[in-house]
Amino acid sequence: MKKFFVNLIIIFFILILDTLLSKIFPFYLRPNLWLVYIVFVSLFLGHTDGVVVGFIVGVIYDILHLTFFGVNTLLLTTIGYLFGWLYRRVNGNLYNVQVLSLLLSCLVYYGLYFIISLLFKFIGRNFIYLLSALSTFVIGFLELQILIQVYKKYGVVK
Amino acid sequence: MTINEFVKKNKPTIFFFFFISISLIFLSTQTITKYIRSVRIFFVYFFSTTYLPVYKIVNYPFDTFNKFIQLPYMYEENVKLKEFVKKLYFEKLHYYAVFGKKQNEQLVNELSKKYNYKLFSAEVISRDCKNWYNECIVLVDNPTILKEDMPVILYVEPDKFYFVGRIWTIEKNIAKVLLITNPLSMLPVRIKDKPIYGVLIGNSSIILSMDYILLEDDVKLGDIVITSGIGNIPEGIEIGKVIDIDISSTGFKKAIVKLNYNINALKNLIILFPQ
Numbered sequence: 001m002k003k004f005f006v007n008l009i010i011i012f013f014i015l016i017l018d019t020l021l022s023k024i025f026p027f028y029l030r031p032n033l034w035l036v037y038i039v040f041v042s043l044f045l046g047h048t049d050g051v052v053v054g055f056i057v058g059v060i061y062d063i064l065h066l067t068f069f070g071v072n073t074l075l076l077t078t079i080g081y082l083f084g085w086l087y088r089r090v091n092g093n094l095y096n097v098q099v100l101s102l103l104l105s106c107l108v109y110y111g112l113y114f115i116i117s118l119l120f121k122f123i124g125r126n127f128i129y130l131l132s133a134l135s136t137f138v139i140g141f142l143e144l145q146i147l148i149q150v151y152k153k154y155g156v157v158k
Numbered sequence: 159m160t161i162n163e164f165v166k167k168n169k170p171t172i173f174f175f176f177f178i179s180i181s182l183i184f185l186s187t188q189t190i191t192k193y194i195r196s197v198r199i200f201f202v203y204f205f206s207t208t209y210l211p212v213y214k215i216v217n218y219p220f221d222t223f224n225k226f227i228q229l230p231y232m233y234e235e236n237v238k239l240k241e242f243v244k245k246l247y248f249e250k251l252h253y254y255a256v257f258g259k260k261q262n263e264q265l266v267n268e269l270s271k272k273y274n275y276k277l278f279s280a281e282v283i284s285r286d287c288k289n290w291y292n293e294c295i296v297l298v299d300n301p302t303i304l305k306e307d308m309p310v311i312l313y314v315e316p317d318k319f320y321f322v323g324r325i326w327t328i329e330k331n332i333a334k335v336l337l338i339t340n341p342l343s344m345l346p347v348r349i350k351d352k353p354i355y356g357v358l359i360g361n362s363s364i365i366l367s368m369d370y371i372l373l374e375d376d377v378k379l380g381d382i383v384i385t386s387g388i389g390n391i392p393e394g395i396e397i398g399k400v401i402d403i404d405i406s407s408t409g410f411k412k413a414i415v416k417l418n419y420n421i422n423a424l425k426n427l428i429i430l431f432p433q
Binding site for chain 2: 012015016019020023047048050051052054055058062068069070071073074077078080081084116120
């Protein structure tokens, strides 16, 4: 129950932060905070949690950003599932693990996004949005540290 | 391995495939029929409202910041507007003054034609509070024809004239009026419709005394006091009415007269030119 409420509050705060960042950054540099959150959930909360939260967060992202509906649901669920395999297999508290996870997640997410965009032809030849991988990685690392601290403080993560 | 054990073991994978299939359904709604697309649009529109509170929370600091930036501009605009309002206010005052003056002049001209007298308008511009019942300062448009001792009257609609005083001193286009209530003012008057004469003496109040009335003259309470026509003042201009009768120290009868008009509210006066 405690985990559920903490997740809910964190999702709400990420929602606000995401809106705030979308006002500050142009669309091609906007960091994907949801992706980082899914990586965190998969690494620290569990495999099933990663998949479920990935799906819910993906739906929220799709609704709020009014993009090609279903893309982020698919991608974030996939990320949650893939990174969920690392749960209890690697030590998520290590910085090199976090950095590598973030890099990999960015690679998988934007790679799959690129492939789907080619399949459905919804972004044409404008691939400038791939620049946001950079900001996602930089700001995402900070977000990951904050998330770890918050979850540790509330005793959800040890 | 039982089904329960299989599900327990492969829970994330089952969830994953379930959610992936839902995601694919979502994705396929883009390409299938326009009916499903419309359902999707409705779904998106319905859930977009959940975004509004967040949008408000995020927008609030931005709006506040923008307002803060706009403050100096607003201040400048406010100062300009204040100056403009001030200017307009003075213009309005000026307009009313000019309009009132023109209206008064028009009225005086009409009266002049009607009664066959040469009349000129005069505007009270100052009254000293120490000499409130003694004198007042008037502004005259045509000072060249102005002379001392000219009668100053007050017109009250529809058709009433009251005697106010006489021109005392003249300086350029400004004249001082000796009010009838001034103790220095001694005006020969008579009772309306009766051959009873006397001298009206001011008392620095709205109560005046009509002195030097012969003892045999039949003065009654409520009699109207008018100008007598002696001197350069035309006869018959109303002043007040008798409210009390007494015997004065000089041995004559003395009538206490109360003014019939409000001497406190003098604004537009008329100067009467003797024929």
